[in-house]
Amino acid sequence: FPSLAPVMIPRSAPGTYPQILDLAFSDPQLELRCITAPINSGTSLLGFVKIIRDRTHEISLLRSKDEFITIASHQLRTPMTEVAWALESIAAAPSLPEDQKSIANQALTAVKTLVRVTEDLLNIAKIEEGHFGYRFEQMDLVAFVEKVLESTMPLINQAGLSLYLDKPKEPIPTVTADPNKLTLALTNLLENAIRYNTKNGEIVVKIEKLPDAPFLRVSVRDTGIGIAEDEVHKLFTKFFRGENALKYQTRGSGLGLYIAKNIIRAHGGQIGASSEVNRGSTFYFTLPTDPSLVPVREVPTGF
Numbered sequence: 360f361p362s363l364a365p366v367m368i369p370r371s372a373p374g375t376y377p378q379i380l381d382l383a384f385s386d387p388q389l390e391l392r393c394i395t396a397p398i399n400s401g402t403s404l405l406g407f408v409k410i411i412r413d414r415t416h417e418i419s420l421l422r423s424k425d426e427f428i429t430i431a432s433h434q435l436r437t438p439m440t441e442v443a444w445a446l447e448s449i450a451a452a453p454s455l456p457e458d459q460k461s462i463a464n465q466a467l468t469a470v471k472t473l474v475r476v477t478e479d480l481l482n483i484a485k486i487e488e489g490h491f492g493y494r495f496e497q498m499d500l501v502a503f504v505e506k507v508l509e510s511t512m513p514l515i516n517q518a519g520l521s522l523y524l525d526k527p528k529e530p531i532p533t534v535t536a537d538p539n540k541l542t543l544a545l546t547n548l549l550e551n552a553i554r555y556n557t558k559n560g561e562i563v564v565k566i567e568k569l570p571d572a573p574f575l576r577v578s579v580r581d582t583g584i585g586i587a588e589d590e591v592h593k594l595f596t597k598f599f600r601g602e603n604a605l606k607y608q609t610r611g612s613g614l615g616l617y618i619a620k621n622i623i624r625a626h627g628g629q630i631g632a633s634s635e636v637n638r639g640s641t642f643y644f645t646l647p648t649d650p651s652l653v654p655v656r657e658v659p660t661g662f
Contacts, residue, residue, distance in 0.1 A: 547615035578643035
């Protein structure tokens with residue numbers, strides 16, 4: 360393929376290796392990955408080796424899978440929502456015996472879980488297509504977090520947990536953000552803190568201004584089951600659930616943190632976590648106070 364020559368022949372620029380470059384061609388349709396690595400002899404650089412990997416079939420399969428998930432999710436959302444509405448009506452009927460009401464509530468909980476997974480799959484499809492529809496505006500982050508916490512309090516109270524908010528005593532800058540998308544990201548972190556906490560546990564939400572950078576930081580700390588150190592770096596990948604979560608048979612799809620990661624990236628921030636098994640976890644994200652640091656378009660997630 361002569362068209363590859365201008366890309367493959369030039370010597371690689373200095374930097375971290377291996378260097379990875381993804382290339383797409385339309386005629387013929389090809390999806391290639393070029394990997395460049397140095398050839399060294401002691402401290403001397405002898406040259407470079409370039410490996411070209413044909414990913415056309417692999418990416419075609421990934422796209423087919425994503426299309427199937429999107430179509431299936433669209434088809435499931437409406438009937439699942441209708442089932443949830445019907446079960447809510449049944450469970451609320453005053454004449455329904457308590458044992459049947461309990462069964463209806465169990466079924467409702469299961470259906471709501473399916474509806475949430477369906478919504479998560481649809482959100483992921485929009486994110487990965489770059490069509491999540493961000494609408495940025497200037498926001499008071501403290502007021503925003505307080506509003507999200509207020510809406511989450513029923514779940515926190517139901518779980519028998521205590522909530523504490525640590526906010527700055529001095530005024531802090533505003534941030535440029537999409538309130539609806541940021542609500543989804545923060546709610547995902549809070550729901551994890553609820554779901555994986557221990558009986559009579561605590562959730563501490565902290566808002567702070569970073570001292571040496573134009574960023575605000577929001578952290579959610581819990582006193583829950585924690586995550587093994589070697590699993591922390593996997594937390595923000597699709598469908599990942601830690602061994603501790605599986606051991607305690609807690610509900611979850613492994614999608615919420617992946618969605619949160621992409622939302623925060625689209626805001627020009629970073630997201631991360633620290634944890635210790637049986638000692639709790641802390642999830643945090645940063646948001647820039649300088650509007651120029653917010654991407655002007657949606658950030659692609661890649662494959």
